[in-house]
Amino acid sequence: MKPRSRESKASRRRASGSLVVVGTGLKAARQLTPEAREEISRADRVFYLVSDPLSERWVKSLRPTARSLVSCYLSGRPRGEAYERMIETILAPVRSGHTVCVAFYGHPGVSVLPSHEAIRRAREEGFDARMLPGISSEDSMFAELGFDPTRSGCQTYEATDFLVYRRRVDPSSALVLLQAGVVGNLNYSSRPSQRGLRLLAQRLAKVYGRKHEVVLYEASVLPVVLSTIRVVPVEQLTTAGITGSTTLFVPPRPRPPDRESVRSLRLRPSKTTRVPSRWRLDPRGNETLS
Ligand SMILES: C[S@@+](CC[C@H](N)C(=O)[O-])C[C@H]1O[C@@H](n2cnc3c(N)ncnc32)[C@H](O)[C@@H]1O
Missing domain, CATH: 3.40.1010.10 (Tetrapyrrole methylase, N-terminal domain)
Structure with missing residues (x-):
């Protein structure tokens, strides 16, 4: 041979x-x-x-x-x-x-x-x-939402993978979910499975609360059309009209810096160690801290 x-x-x-x-x-x-x-x-x-x-x-x-x-x-x-x-x-x-x-x-x-x-x-x-x-769509989203992923960290998952592997999230970091429009559906289809969306909403509600606001982002693919940026509470995810082009952005729930680390690094309280009380979008989609 x-x-x-x-x-x-x-x-x-x-x-x-x-x-x-x-x-x-x-x-x-x-x-x-x-x-x-x-x-x-x-x-x-x-x-x-x-x-x-x-x-x-x-x-x-x-x-x-x-x-x-x-x-x-x-x-x-x-x-x-x-x-x-x-x-x-x-x-x-x-x-x-x-x-x-x-x-x-x-x-x-x-x-x-x-x-x-x-x-x-x-x-x-x-x-x-x-x-x-x-x-990528995520690159485009960071630019349009004015979000810097290094500021609080950012975890990115494919939506079905997120559910099936019970991925652990740190709610003080941002979460990005791709393919939410086909969550729970492994076939070629233009519709999400309602069961998948319900489960996704339940998981997110457990971590962030039902009222936590998430962003449904659809980048424009045409020169004269604007991108769509919609903000909805987690509890409305199943009826929000998520499509195959939607990327789901879950803003972080800010938390205070760890005092011991700040002390041992000899950092002075300043802008970098300030505790943001809320993350939100202004009407142009820019991140603001208040
Ligand atoms: C199969 S993945 C392909 C991702 C693509 N390779 C990229 O770099 O963005 C499809 C997912 O990308 C995201 N996506 C595709 N087109 C988009 C758009 N116009 N705006 C926002 N997200 C989009 C959605 O999350 C969608 O479910």
């Missing part, structure tokens, strides 16, 4: 196929980075998965032969199946020796399983594969 892996891996390594995964930001026409644009322009094959028609048009204007991966989704079928189809669609031309570029909206490595898995498999098979960053 032939010594299996060495020979085949080495010969694959000599293959010229390669993969680069890029992000388009939320508005491809304005947020695509120069390096991502360059990769899209020079690859032999281009695939994309974006969330709005303008971004699609933009990618197509750069590469008219670019192929959408959206047909990998089948309504009512598990999203996992669609991801598998995407990965194999992306890898087929890499295996035939082509340079392949895949563009996912936002940051291609944030809450995007097929991007990480395609890179992992490509590398395992001896091909060059890498990822370039993009502007």
Whole structure:
């Protein structure tokens, strides 16, 4: 029998196929980075998965032969199946020796399983594969809410993962939940499961209280349209109209600094050790402390 892996891996390594995964930001026409644009322009094959028609048009204007991966989704079928189809669609031309570029909206490595898995498999098979960053929905949200994640800390989860693994939160840090619009639903669907939303509201109420205000954020993907920033109490989450493009932001419940740490660090009480009594948004979405 032939010594299996060495020979085949080495010969694959000599293959010229390669993969680069890029992000388009939320508005491809304005947020695509120069390096991502360059990769899209020079690859032999281009695939994309974006969330709005303008971004699609933009990618197509750069590469008219670019192929959408959206047909990998089948309504009512598990999203996992669609991801598998995407990965194999992306890898087929890499295996035939082509340079392949895949563009996912936002940051291609944030809450995007097929991007990480395609890179992992490509590398395992001896091909060059890498990822370039993009502007994520969370990045956009920090900018529009005027929230600095280093100020109180910030925990980010995928909403179903948050429930299923009973992730522990520190309520004095902010909490960001992606995919709340499909919480508890592993199939490809545009609706959240009501059961999932109810459970999410219950979990949050336990930690923060039913009246704690959370932000439902939807970044605009079109040039003339404003983003949507809605503030609702936890108890209204199930009826708040969360969609597939909603990111849920749970503001921190401020707590006083630890006196002993302040003393041993010899910090003088100042702005940095001040106890914020409340975190809230002003009408333009900026964070204010009062
Ligand atoms: C599959 S994840 C993809 C995230 C994407 N890769 C990114 O970097 O933002 C989908 C989730 O991203 C968030 N998202 C997508 N589009 C958004 C938008 N326009 N505004 C706010 N959040 C958005 C929502 O939480 C949504 O459920």
